Amino acid sequence: MLKALLTSLDPAAVAAGHDLADAVRIDGVTLSRSDLVGAGTSVAERVARARRVAILATPTATTVLAVTGCLIAGVPFVPVPADVGATERAHLLSDSGAQAWLGEVPADNEGLPHIPVRMHARSWHRYAEPNPESVAMIMYTSGTTGLPKGVTITRRAIAADIDALAQAWEWTDSDTLVHGLPLFHVHGLVLGLLGSLRIGNRFVHTGKPTPQAYAEAGGTLYFGVPTVWSRIAADTEAARALSSARLLVSGSAALPSPVFEDLVRLTGHAPIERYGSTETLITISTRIDGERRPGWVGLPLAGVQTRLVDETGEPVPHDGESIGQLQIKSPTNFSGYLNRPDATAEAFDADGWFRTGDVAVIDAGGMHRIVGRESVDLIKSGGYRIGAGEIETVLLGHPGVREVAVVGVPDDDLGQRIVAFVVGDAEPQQLIDFVAEQLSAHKRPREVRMVDSLPRNAMGKLLKKQLAQWH
CATH class of the missing domain: 3.40.50.12780 (ANL, N-terminal domain)
Known part of the structure; x- marks a missing residue:
């Protein structure tokens, strides 16, 4: 290795x-x-x-x-x-x-x-x-x-x-x-x-991933989570210092489209986005020689197979809109959960496909967009299957929104009601109307809650189950 x-x-x-x-x-x-x-x-x-x-x-x-x-x-x-x-x-x-x-x-x-x-x-x-x-x-x-x-x-x-x-x-x-x-x-x-040890390149760890530390590091290849890139995009001088780099890579959570666009404007680089998990390592990525589309994580890496299925196991069409459960077969897959043969057996189907627990869409060209975790990001409201990420992307395009998380909460009439937790200074009804103007009416939040901050883990991932408890 x-x-x-x-x-x-x-x-x-x-x-x-x-x-x-x-x-x-x-x-x-x-x-x-x-x-x-x-x-x-x-x-x-x-x-x-x-x-x-x-x-x-x-x-x-x-x-x-x-x-x-x-x-x-x-x-x-x-x-x-x-x-x-x-x-x-x-x-x-x-x-x-x-x-x-x-x-x-x-x-x-x-x-x-x-x-x-x-x-x-x-x-x-x-x-x-x-x-x-x-x-x-x-x-x-x-x-x-x-x-x-x-x-x-x-x-x-x-x-x-x-x-x-x-x-x-x-x-x-x-x-x-x-x-x-x-x-x-x-x-x-x-x-x-480990990537640096195997490839043989220089490796620089900045300690805290501050905009200043990244700007001063003199790298050609930078890794960051969306929180890191958001802070760099907000620091014009630091962002412009990265224009001499070769590649900016974002992962571990979805990169908001406004941050993507700010990085392009300030650094001249469209960031690489990729998808993976502890169990599969990184399996999907945009390529240096391919399209880099905000909100999309790219194509399967060499040797990786992906598929989308519905609740019955039937294939979901690759039309860029239909949401399905993402499953992966890859040489990068883990060999099992330690001391948990039951959990290992449940994670794979009979043909060796790993059930990621994520939901996604795939377009006709094979580009993948991750909707999120099936348990918290797939909202079933009024008979519709709605991806929370699509609504979050629209809300992040509003100037009064700095951060947002969308969840589905139990509703006697709809099954689940769409609720958006927003960090910013916009008026809630204004945001509801903003989504309704850009997406189908059934995708608009029924409720917007303004909050001071959103719960995140060390990698910057939103802890949506905590938000459901807040509600």
């Missing part, structure tokens, strides 16, 4: 001057490629006999070397969010069977042994490449439907995903990849860090 990193650090290549002095910059520390391999291999020697370890995934050089060491040794690791609550952390450690903390240790270490990462230790022992089907990591879901589930992700899945994205984005070792995202999710860890 670390093909580019290890190949580039053959001792003869290093002696010939092919090392890269600033392969990774993070938390004030700069690591060369030889640092990554030498220190990572030193870590590998200390964890090689472990069955599984936990890594407190702070944005530090310690985390980078802990992850690298596990990959070299072939030891599965569990990235643990630094800000996770005590109850959830105890569940992650117990459920995963982690035997030790590798690297940093939280204040409450749950009684596990500690294996330190020694920043200046070096080893040049060569490990054989582990079996591609072996588990590289166990990444836990957000736990929105109960306790978080451990998603087992193989080395082959990660390699397949990075290689497919490299093809779609023309991502090469000459890039400098910049982001300030957490290292315990797919976006920041798999794409950002």
Whole structure:
């Protein structure tokens, strides 16, 4: 999986001057490629006999070397969010069977042994490449439907995903990849860090993903979630500083069309949007050489198949309008939920299609638009199937709206009533009329609630189930 990193650090290549002095910059520390391999291999020697370890995934050089060491040794690791609550952390450690903390240790270490990462230790022992089907990591879901589930992700899945994205984005070792995202999710860890290790490009982690930090990083390839891009678009000077970049990538949630358009205007770049999940990694993306349409996440990556079905399993037409359940068959799919054969069986159909839980539309050209989660973004009102995202996009086009989330709430007459929660200074009735002018009458909100802020998780995703409880 670390093909580019290890190949580039053959001792003869290093002696010939092919090392890269600033392969990774993070938390004030700069690591060369030889640092990554030498220190990572030193870590590998200390964890090689472990069955599984936990890594407190702070944005530090310690985390980078802990992850690298596990990959070299072939030891599965569990990235643990630094800000996770005590109850959830105890569940992650117990459920995963982690035997030790590798690297940093939280204040409450749950009684596990500690294996330190020694920043200046070096080893040049060569490990054989582990079996591609072996588990590289166990990444836990957000736990929105109960306790978080451990998603087992193989080395082959990660390699397949990075290689497919490299093809779609023309991502090469000459890039400098910049982001300030957490290292315990797919976006920041798999794409950002592991992608850079495999491709061989420079990797810069900005710490907090502020507009100023992004503007000063000097990257060619930038990753961000919509909240990050919204703040950059609002900072004209920072946005214009990114005009020298090659590619801006947005994911983990839908990018509002006004932000998309502001980025085009200020940077000269139409951002790449893509879709994925912990279970599938990234499976759909707009391409560097293809159409980039606001609100649409593009085409399946190489090797990925997608389909839309209705509640009975029948195909949904690819007409750009009809909403269906999105299912995926891909070499990037996870190998199962840890200790949950029941949940694993429920997630796949008999032919190996993964039920994503998301609803989407596909147009005649194969472009995908994600409507959202079937449980909260598909609203069934008055006999109609309505996507919350379509209404949110329209509302974000109103000058009095800064943020919005649309949900369906129980209604005795309609089944579900459309309610919009809005951060802004517009009048509620004005917004209802605004939607009715642009969409079908049955898609207008029946109620608009003005709020100071919307609940979001660490990746900027809206927590719509909380909004339903607010109502």
